[in-house]
Amino acid sequence: MTPNSSTSEAGAGDGGAVLTEAPPPAADETVRPRVSFWEIARTFNEISLSSFGGGLSAWSREMVVARKKWMDDAEFLSAMTVCRILPGANQVNLAVFVGTKLNGLRGAGAALAGLIAMPTVLLMAIAALYAAFQHSHAVQHVLAGFAAAAVAMTLQMVWKTGRTTLTSIMPVLLFATTFVLNGILRWPLWWTLAVTAPVGIAWAWRRAHKKAAAQAAGSAS
Structure with a gap:
């Protein structure tokens, strides 16, 4: 007779309840841990510093869907649709949406801070430089190149998401x-x-x- 069986019999004989261990959860019932505050902030900081203009949506998709796999294409496009309908900046809305999904209110704050903190500082510096050199032909050519790259990144996102949806x-x-x-x-x-x-x-x-x-x-x- 094994110790476990004797304990069960003794409990049954004394009229006491027999305690049994709960079975381990199934694989599909395992709760995925929340993404950390700093990981969300770091990711959206990378998004904001690696893209510009119309390319921001494309880079958001690259990070959130392709690299981090926090969403699939269908969910990302649904989120983008909702964020475009609602008032406010599309990418700010998207950052709040993704952050809330990953870690509630803390995640929303982390995503928002990561998205706008460094670009705000850089934008103030760039605005000062642009005010000083806005009539330079070299500056105009650089901005035109940035615009072309942003359009290309947007078209890339359309192509990749279109193939799956x-x-x-x-x-x-x-x-x-x-x-x-x-x-x-x-x-x-x-x-x-x-x-x-x-x-x-x-x-x-x-x-x-x-x-x-x-x-x-x-x-x-």
């Missing part, structure tokens, strides 16, 4: 409709969303419902 006819149609209404016809964002958002929500709901039904049928069989 525009995988069926409905996303492609929504993308094309939004591009035509907002990019070519210059409709206001709210009017464009009034047309595309109900269609996108209905399509996503129907797709999720079908996926859940298929999973239920597979489990039953």
